[in-house]
Amino acid sequence: MSRDAAPLVAALLLAGCSPGGSEPPAGFEMPRFADPVLAEGRSVWMGTCRACHLMGAAGAPAVTDFENWQPRIAKGIRALFKSPIHGIKGDDGEYKMPPRGGNDRLTDRQIEAAVEYMVASVEYLHQQPRQGG
Template structure:
């Protein structure tokens, strides 16, 4: 019994010393990941490819067209990611049922939601570089697709 008690006391002393040692080592040299600018820079670098949107193609096409914004080009570059797949509850391009209630609210409401964001949709589809006219052109393109017969929408 004396040996058992001796072992328990020895383990207890070892555990206390290990805890004190760990606190002493990590207390001064620990990295505060919440406030360390190096850690934050590394995080931002890792997520940068996900958090950036390439809008050069849209700007080039709409700037050179002279005839106003091209709804299909804007849709292809900024809207397609969600409106082709239904991500975040987005109505799929050409799906009359999904668009009917939205279209019934009128273009002004659709434009407002597309420009300023609504529920899961970010403002301007997540591309702040788009002008209001470009966003409106994309909305008009999607509404036109929703009003066409399904066979026409699939072929285009």
């Protein structure tokens, strides 16, 4: 992909995942973890994955939807790595989630760190009292 096209593709991906004006509750903040892999994963997640997975836009499972994540987590972390690396296609053959979340600059290890962060966040947020409301 050319450098000129990258911002356009990123904008289209974000528009496709736009939660339609829906915002997290006031005071909501994604967790921070001391583990260096999870810290790297948070950085990747905030920059690439957040657009769809924060509020569950475009059919993506939201990090606050513990029940929706349970069957995914039960498959194991290695299985969870495959979807963001290779993408997920819908029944129509179109990508519901593009490979690498639409960010082809991410390495496999960065994607794996983001997945580990997301799983840790899902579990952490489930144990917390509701934030902001």
